[in-house]
Amino acid sequence: MATTVQPISPAAVDELAALRLELADFSTVELAEELPRMDLADQALRFRLLPKDRALAVFEEFDPVHQQELIDGLKTDFVREILESMEADDRAKLFDEMPAKVATRFQSQLSAADRRQTAQLLGYDPESAGRIMTPDYVSLRASMSAAAAIERIRHLRERPRHLDVLPVTDGHRKLLGTVTLADLVSADPDTEVAELIASEHYQVSTDTDQEEAARLIQEANLNALPVVDHEDRLVGLITWDDAMEVLEAEDTEDVARSAGAEPLDRPYLSAGVFMLARKRAVWLLVLAVSASLTVTVLNYYETYLANVTVLAVFISLLTGTGGNSGSQASVTIIRAMAVGEVRFSDAFRITWRESRVGFVLGALLAIVGGPVVGFVYGWDIGLIIAVTLLVICTWSTFVGSLLPLLAKKVGIDPALVSAPMVSTLCDATGLLIYFSVAAVVLGPALTG
Amino acid sequence: MATTVQPISPAAVDELAALRLELADFSTVELAEELPRMDLADQALRFRLLPKDRALAVFEEFDPVHQQELIDGLKTDFVREILESMEADDRAKLFDEMPAKVATRFQSQLSAADRRQTAQLLGYDPESAGRIMTPDYVSLRASMSAAAAIERIRHLRERPRHLDVLPVTDGHRKLLGTVTLADLVSADPDTEVAELIASEHYQVSTDTDQEEAARLIQEANLNALPVVDHEDRLVGLITWDDAMEVLEAEDTEDVARSAGAEPLDRPYLSAGVFMLARKRAVWLLVLAVSASLTVTVLNYYETYLANVTVLAVFISLLTGTGGNSGSQASVTIIRAMAVGEVRFSDAFRITWRESRVGFVLGALLAIVGGPVVGFVYGWDIGLIIAVTLLVICTWSTFVGSLLPLLAKKVGIDPALVSAPMVSTLCDATGLLIYFSVAAVVLGPALTG
Structure with missing residues (x-):
């Protein structure tokens, strides 16, 4: 989709001069933010109007995805100049983003030294220190x-x-x-x-x-x-x-x-609908399949629900609350691990603390919620809800804190223990807790 | 809780020498990570065994909370020396963490110039640039x-x-x-x-x-x-x-x-159970109260549930899936806003994209889930679940992308539009969608 330079009328020359002045008012950071939001022809036009030094500085601030797009709209000579002025690690990132054929063409235009440097960097693993180091230093x-x-x-x-x-x-x-x-x-x-x-x-x-x-x-x-x-x-x-x-x-x-999505690895607005969907589909499916556990549990207790329909009314409230307190715990622990504050050897200390935190939170909700529900739906139902809230909060906070630690232990990224995953796991077990408590409180009226 | 220096036996002298050697094997970063995990007496002992330069370097790497704890275990002279060697902005952070009385005492021991600098920094708003700048520069x-x-x-x-x-x-x-x-x-x-x-x-x-x-x-x-x-x-x-x-x-x-929790503003392990609970209680309560919306909706449709009990079986699956797709969208948008990739003026473009993403995801789940449910629970139920999944995913992805943008617009931190909040909001509306679809498909068998 290369844009070509149009012949320019005298009126347009004035316009270009005005545009050039306008561009001078923006800082490099502002230009690097604003330009990628325009369509390619407008970007390329403004880019060519910038003094060369500034153009290079702005280009370097671009995300590799935007760099690659813009390059199509620039003259080959200018592109070569840009590539030569870039730091070797940034150049490697850009080549990585380009279609292999385009990258090869541009690589062949580099000086021998630059080409060697870039090739060397591209030889390291994408997630390795070698890939982001600069080979330009003075020793x-x-x-x-x-x-x-x-x-x-x-x-x-x-x-x-x-x-x-x-x-x-x-x-x-x-x-x-x-x-x-x-x-x-x-x-x-x-x-x-x-x-x-x-x-x-x-x-x-x-x-x-x-x-x-x-x-x-x-x-x-x-x-x-x-x-x-x-x-x-x-x-x-x-x-x-x-x-x-x-x-x-x-x-x-x-x-x-x-939140159960994979990172886009590119600026949000440059990702299409299907790319966005693909980054989320797998987890959403996995979670939906896991959520079918709740279907199994509810199906198992269908007679309870038929006998005391009012129990169905609280399903979302209870599973939601369990999921929320579990997510709060897991997110806190995941972040503490990411910044190096806790590690697996703290597992016992952490889960014990978190269980108590869950108990405190559950007690609070039980004290607030139990009486309200009891007043509206009868005291037996109020008791069931209060006890269930207490147990669910303690349990899900425990689970939410344990899962990321276990993930770390077995070598999975703890961040994969997403809030939705914790919620989904806590949903099914929360329902088990709910119906067990109900069975104890209501006895044969429910189970019979 | 000041620890005092014990008289030392000859055997202990050897032990101290061994400990000193052991400490020499660790880097500053490692010591700054390991020491705060020991109890205060052990920390203070090791701290005093370090060469002064290293002790100061390690101390500076400590979190202000840990600095403040450790100071109680050190001699006043040493503390004064530490405070004098610290950068003014780090010293201000530490004083902020100390009880006011202790801070005043230490401040009075500083040189006039240091005291003035620190007081000046402490005069700026805690979230302001003035608070983190260093007044030590060469112009x-x-x-x-x-x-x-x-x-x-x-x-x-x-x-x-x-x-x-x-x-x-x-x-x-x-x-x-x-x-x-x-x-x-x-x-x-x-x-x-x-x-x-x-x-x-x-x-x-x-x-x-x-x-x-x-x-x-x-x-x-x-x-x-x-x-x-x-x-x-x-x-x-x-x-x-x-x-x-x-x-x-x-x-x-x-x-x-x-995840609906407030940040701790201190290292995880140095926060107590009640502090952890306090940071989460408000949101958990707010969410639980919002979740009572689902109780209202389910209560309204109680006759439906009594007539066709099998509908209750899918409540958690459907609300969970809606919450998940909504959270995926909100988290993606919140992060894109945080790193400056999108802004409010992109709202229309974003919500339109996200609604289509939701539609694609919903269609996928409907195609996978509908037939399975239909096979087990009958084709009318399968149809209800498929249509509901499609509508719920589209709707909650739309809501999940819109809410953080609106929050930004009215000046609230978009990050406060937590995954749990989106889930809770999508739960109630998701149930409305579910029962409306069911009413259309099943007709009088459900509503009668």
Whole structure:
């Protein structure tokens, strides 16, 4: 769907000048937000009107999906220039998004060095640290003086984007540690780089999980984290901004899964109806099939329902409340695990706490709800509802806190223990509790 | 609950030496994770065994809640030293966590400059940019040369933590822009700082919302963001690591609310049973009261249920499925809003898309579920279930996508439109749909 440049009338020239002025009022961030919302022809037009530096900056802020769309509307020369100016890791992400044929064509137009870098990054596992590291860094030798190191930085032919943290290596590219540019600048010029190496050393390997690397950056407040290969040789740096992006994507994934949907992996508005449906269909089906458990339970107790029809009236209220208190517990535990506050060895402590929380909440609902129901539907029904609320809340809070811990233990993403899944599981067991309590309270009037 | 230092036996001295060695094996991040899990006496003991620099680094990584607990177990002198070494914004957070009396006592022990800084930060609104900015920064004059600027940094009496981004001001402390240390170092020594100012300028005011400032840092990849007062005078910097913390806390809040719970604002394990219950009780009650709508609906249709008891069997399955598809939609939209992908003006486009997504999902479930139910319970019941699934899914996906948009419009946090809330609302309307469909299919056999 390539858009072509139309011949331009004199009136249109004025319009373009006005548009150019208008564009100057927006910041890069604003443009990166607004442009993808226009149709492709309008995007491409505005893009070509921007000064080149700004155009490149805006392009880099685009999501890879939007980058790929926009590229169709730009001239090949400009695309090549964009691709060359991009950081290697961003370029790899964009190639990943493109149809293989298009990616190959553009890759062949890159300089040999850029092509090699990109190919190398694309060789790492998509979820690995290798994929998000930048191979553009300046490394120092431990034996250099601070002054020599600064001279080296000052006279770089191509300056990498990130210079705040500089890895230090020995003669065999083995990583020894990092120094900060601030330390280099503040140090006495004769100080050896070796003396300036940060006392605490963190590094990850190319196949470390991205999320793990990003959390380390966040927890240790690392401006950049060196990445090494299997021989401990430096191959790249992960910078804090890439870590933020990874954590945002992980949170988006957790949030989507918390409601039984898979993450879109692309901006919402660029996903079509069928893609959205596909991301949700599997879980919705799984949940509906699990929910047929409730059909089995209710079917089993159909005589109870026929004998005392009023019991049917509370089904949704009770299962809903059980599902809600279970979801509250599971979401709390899933998040605490995601940010590293709890782990499986805390399982006993957590489930015991949560059961008590559920008991407190159940007691509260029973005290509020029991008398109201009793007043309207009779005291026996009120008693049934009060006791059921108490037991259901305790039980579902226990289940809701236990499931994510178990998932973690067996190596499943705890976020997959979604609120809907907990609700569905608590529904069937909640009904069992309900009818058991009813049978005790009402006796033969119900069961007979 | 102050712990006191016990007199130490010779055997214990060996043990302490062993413990000290053991501690040396852990990184700062690991210690900051492990120590708060021990009881206070053990924490304080290990803390005192750490070299002072490391102890300070570990302490800073603690959550304010844990910092406050630990302080009780440490000697006053050491506490004073810790407080002095902390960044002003972290110190403000800690004082916030302390009982007012304790905070006042410690504040009085600070140096006049530190005390003034902290008091100033504590004067800003807790959710504001002013609260998380650091007042420790080095600002440059636009007329300086790069060489003079570097000399200035080299000869600072006290070096601030953050030096990668340096704000530039005029003679009246008015912010002109920022330069990066990397640019200063790479530039020709005679270049004026004014020429190195980043072309794109971002700043926020002390009363800007924290989340907004943090998102700006993330979106514009700013290493640090200058904060100005109402006269545009520079007062502080927000650094990327503080932005990451804010975004993590915001995500935790959104996640908690997505399941109808309020965020704990403290690490999970340090919250007691009653605190956990309190954070969930209000929503659970509100939802239970809303769920009484389902009681009203079911009560209204009690004659239907008495006439055709088998209808009761599907109540949980149908309301559950409606709730699930509604939650999937609401969570997707809430997240897309949180990360800035969609806004209220997209409302029509979104709800129209989502209704179609719901229709597709509903059709899928109807095709799978209808025949199965028909085979077991009779074809009229199968038809009722199939049609109801189709309508319920379409409707609840529409509602689930509309509610967060409406919440945003009227100024409520969209995350408060929790999955449980959507489920509860869809439950009652879903039952109305169910019985209406049943009435059409079964006619007088049901209603008579």
